[in-house]
Amino acid sequence: MSGMSTVRIGVLVPLTRPGWAEAGRHLLAGLETAVADVNDRGGIGGRPLELVVRDTAADPRRAEAAVEELAGLGVVAVAGEYHSVVARAAATRADALGVPFLVSSAVLDTLTEHPTDWVARLSPPQSSGWRTYADFLLRAGHRRIAVAAQPSVYWAAGTGILRDRLAPRGGTVVELDAEAFETGELVRSGATALLLLTGHPEPAVPIVRAVRADQRLAGLLLGAPAGQPEFAEWVGLLGPDGAGIPFLRYLPERLGPLGLRVETALREGLRTAPSFVAFEGYDTVVVLADILRSHGPDRARIAASWGSVAVEGTRGRIGFSRRPGIGVWQSTVPSVQVADRDPAHPDRFRVLHSEGEGQG
DSSP: TTSSEEEEEEEEESSSSSSSSHHHHHHHHHHHHHHHHHHTTTTBBBEEEEEEEEEEOOOHHHHHHHHHHHTTTTTEEEEOOOOOHHHHHEEEEEEHHHEEEEEESEEEESSSSSSSSSSEEOOOHHHHHHHHHHHHHTTTTTTTHHHHHHHHHHHHHHHHHHHHHHHHGTTTTEEEEGGGGGGHHHHHHSSSSEEEESSSSTTTTHHHHHHHHGGGGGGGGOOTOGGGGHHHHHHHHGGGGGGOOOOEOOOOOOHHHHHHHHHHHHHHHTOOOHHHHHHHHHHHHHHHHHHHHHHHSSSSHHHHHHOOOOOEEEEEEEEEEEEETEEEEEEOOEEEEEEEEEEEEEEEEEEEEESSSSOO
């Protein structure tokens, strides 16, 4: 394919602070691994697939500018992003410009103010996974839940989902300010679990250290539904204190042949166990390559094709549909897992709870 014009896909990923750079690296690794596989198989009609990468650094305005730039560069679609608030800004701009945008990892339910065909999402909506997390807490016997939250549309939405799921089942949610956190207030709250609805590493890591050091909270469950403990940096900073903190991830009980092959390739490239975010990156390219082969590189035809996708991804069959309350095309997702790092072996994960699609 040397010398042939490329089919270009724009990519948004957080690669520098204050973005969650490790998540961005995993997402990009998945995207790049898939592009290499597509090109090894002849590309798109003999044309190489190319990624044009832009670092969002978790900045919505920077993401909007990147979408405009990428549109001007002639990309056939934009893909990626991990941070929900950033993805929402990028989705709004992509919709306005008429550029297809496949969101890889951002989960905020409302990505656009009105229904659109220009945006589709591979990751599950936040309400899906976080309801599963609430069910896990209830089944583990927790009825009074504290959240240490930072100001953010994403964290506020998560708190609302938890409250709505817990309240009819006798649960309550107590809100604490993550930026002014002190363990005495947590003790007085009477909560049996504390959820970290915060950025990483600050202030999540200092909160974990403070809770682990306070003997009054020895029986408290620490949780992180947004997935901070899955990444190697977490255990690197916290060591044993970072284990036993349940988080959400989107993986099936067992990977199929494609998933296992990709897992090996990702592990070699990342030099660590790939997170579900890396698989989301790979599957993003799988979807776009399938559409490009079937419908060509025209932006309008891509945007009109989400509903026809039926392709095998690393975590199972991928398709898209319209869902109530979700203004973009939403993919099917694999099992929703609540997992943690094993306190006896912090480099290993335990699956504590699993549901089919988190829609219960």
